[in-house]
Amino acid sequence: MNDVIYMFAMSLDGFIARPDGSVDWLDAFPADAEFDFPAFEASVTGLVMGRETYEAVRRQPEWSYARWPVVVATRRPPADLPEGVETIDGSPADMLARLRRRGAAGRIWMFGGGALARQFMEADLLDTVEVGIIPVVLGSGLPAFGGAQPDRWLDLEFAKGLKNGAIHARYRVRR
Structure with missing residues (x-):
C-alpha cells in the first residue's frame, strides 16, 4: 500500500489534544486489543509530523519511532534530533518526496497534528483518515483538522464499536 494515512485518536467533540497540546486524557482511557495498532505500525x-506533535512525542521517556524515517515539518528546527529524523520547511509534496528519497516506499503515516493534516488535505495528498473516537468531551483543544478549509467529503471504508466504548473508523478521501 502506497498511501498517506492520517491515523489518530480524537475526543467525541473533535479534538486531538488539549489547548496546551497535552493528550493526558488518552492515558485515562483503557486500550482495546481490537484496535490492532501493531498491525497498523x-x-x-515513514512518518511525517508537525513541530508541535514532534515536541509532544519527544517529551515521552523513549523515542518510539526509530524504525522509520521521520520528517518534521518546521521553520524552527530543534537542536537535538534523534537518529533518522530530519526537518523540512516545505510543502506536503516536498515532505513526501523527502521521505521517499529516504526509503519510505510504501504507506506514510501523517502523524499529526491537525494543521499539518489540513495542509495535506488541501494539497490533495491525504488518502486515508483512520480515527479512534474516544467517548470523552474535552470542550476545547486542538482540532483534528486545524484551520479553515473547504468542504471535503470522505467515504466510509470501515467502522466498528469497540468494547472499551471507542469507535474505530476508516475513511477514504474522495478525489
Missing part, C-alpha cells in the same frame, strides 16, 4: 514505511 507494521504497514507504515
